[in-house]
Amino acid sequence: MARAGLxxxxxxxxxxxxxxxxxxxxxxxxxxxxxFGVKDASLYSHVKNLQDLRTRVALLAAxxxxxxxxxxxxxxxxxxxxxxxxxxxxTYALAHPGRYAATHxxxxxxxxxxxxxxxxxxxxxxxxxxxxxxxxPDLTDAVRLLRSTFHGFCALEAIGGFHAARDVQTxxxxxxxxxxxxxxxxxxxxxxxEDHA
Numbered sequence: 001m002a003r004a005g006l007x008x009x010x011x012x013x014x015x016x017x018x019x020x021x022x023x024x025x026x027x028x029x030x031x032x033x034x035x036f037g038v039k040d041a042s043l044y045s046h047v048k049n050l051q052d053l054r055t056r057v058a059l060l061a062a063x064x065x066x067x068x069x070x071x072x073x074x075x076x077x078x079x080x081x082x083x084x085x086x087x088x089x090x091t092y093a094l095a096h097p098g099r100y101a102a103t104h105x106x107x108x109x110x111x112x113x114x115x116x117x118x119x120x121x122x123x124x125x126x127x128x129x130x131x132x133x134x135x136x137p138d139l140t141d142a143v144r145l146l147r148s149t150f151h152g153f154c155a156l157e158a159i160g161g162f163h164a165a166r167d168v169q170t171x172x173x174x175x176x177x178x179x180x181x182x183x184x185x186x187x188x189x190x191x192x193x194e195d196h197a
Contacts, residue, residue, distance in 0.1 A: 006036060008046040012056045019057060019098025024105070027098070029053065055107055061099035063117035065092045070124055077131045079180045085128055086150055086176055093154040100154075132183040142183060149179060 014035055019027050029050055033040045047053045065088075072088035073081045093100040112118050129142050153175060155161075162168050 006038070006042065006046060008056075011036075011043060011046045012053070012060055015053055016057050016060055016096075016099050016102070019102060020096050021098065024054075024057070024098045024101035027054070027057070054102065054105055055111060057099070058102040058105045058107055059111075059115055059117055061096070061102045062115070062121060064096075064099065065089070065103060066117055066121045066124060068092055070120065073124065073128060077128075079176075081128045081131065082180055082183070083176055085125075086146075086172075086179075089150050090154055090157075090172070093150075094158060097158055104151075129183070132186065134183070134186060137189050138186055141189075142186065145182070146179065149175060 011032065015027050015032055018032060018035060022031070029040050029043050029047075032053070033043055036042070043053075047056065068091065069085055069088040072084040076084050107115075107118075125143055125146075126139055129139055132142075134142055153172065157168060162171070
């Protein structure tokens with residue numbers, strides 16, 4: 001590709017594609033430059049450094065992932081929304097392993113706070129859980145449970161970590177049944193009432 005055709009968006013998209021092919025941790029500026037047929041220095045007009053590139057890939061991936069989730073959960077509530085959310089999450093994680101790994105990279109808090117993708121992720125996730133009647137601090141605890149379950153399952157599935165004869169899809173569906181039950185029966189945190197006496 002000609003150097004004149006480089007833009008920040010094209011560089012980040014190519015880095016995301018490379019991450020899916022070779023693993024997010026193996027994305028380097030040198031490898032990306034070779035893909036474009038340019039010198040490493042040519043990329044510095046578009047990204048500051050490797051950390052900047054990885055942050056941009058993380059934001060791109062987060063946006064793609066929440067777009068898919070938003071489409072899946074639109075018009076749904078309760079268990080239907082949970083199943084749709086989880087299904088879109090799993091589909092993205094397995095189809096785009098490098099991009100998915102990027103969504104777990106640490107991002108500067110200021111960058112995260114300014115990210116539309118991060119904002120929408122929080123809104124959609126918390127919105128889904130509000131349907132279960134949860135409020136803080138239970139909401140945060142529930143989000144952590146869902147994220148841990150989805151990530152753990154997808155990470156193991158991606159490496160072929162499930163060896164039992166039991167069908168993996170059936171186990172996924174049963175896990176979602178369990179999560180739905182847990183959310184419906186969530187033990188509410190006790191809040192200390194202020195003494196106005």
